[in-house]
Amino acid sequence: MADFGNDAPLWAARWVGSAAGAAVSLVYMLPKGRREAASRFVTGLTCGMIFGGPVGIWLATRLEIAAFVSRYETTLAGSAAASLTAWWGLGVLMRAAERMSGGGDGGGGR
Template sequence: MTDFSQDPQFWGARALGALAGSAISLIYLLPKGSREAASRMVTGFACGLIFGGPTGLWLGQKLDLLEHLSGFEIMLAGSTAASLSAWWGLGLLARLAARYGAKPGG
């Protein structure tokens, strides 16, 4: 069983990174409404918390930076990247569905 009693610093890095990723993506691609903003914000935050660690390790390995960064920095960067990616992906899918989806009554 996985041990979820990790150092609170890592949970703080996950939450901060997930929030930062969601906030950054709000700046780049404004949502059309409050419902879209809320759903994308929650999705981005959840993905940042869940996938922050693996994403940070993957990025660190690909960029060959693992020996130069602390665990906090790896977790922060991974959570931000995972949150930003999820937010953009959901936003893109919502826009494509709205544009090319079946029109009601037509």
Template structure:
């Protein structure tokens, strides 16, 4: 039963981190349209949910803080970072492609 509770906690942390990263990315670089905003949000959430755990572990190892954080905190941190970075990488490419049309 405790495994199920921990799994739900990790899934919730992934979702919250992914949404936080997506919202932050929308605030930092304002979208030009509703379509762009929706696309960026869903790309951010998907990236955070998929890559959040791995990014969190990599960041905690790189910063040498893994022993001080709980698995939920590591997952939350990783999901937010993955979500935020996904748009920055794709957004820059999209804006460059639009400029070169």
């Protein structure tokens, strides 16, 4: 069982990683307005905070670098990756749902 004590640097790595991933997701796919930007940023922060640890461990294991990085680097990278991919995945699902419901432009361009 993981120890989720009061390790301030670990929590800071989660916050910084989550914020960085959320910010990159906003730049990578520009939001349509302030409301969408705020929603995406909060979604990214939340997912990065929740899934950052497990994603970091998974990434470090897959890349075979677990022995070379600290737990803070693992958490930072995992939080950023979880935050970035959370909105990407949700964005894909949301746009697919819009198209299926007829709310999209029907593929006719802008």
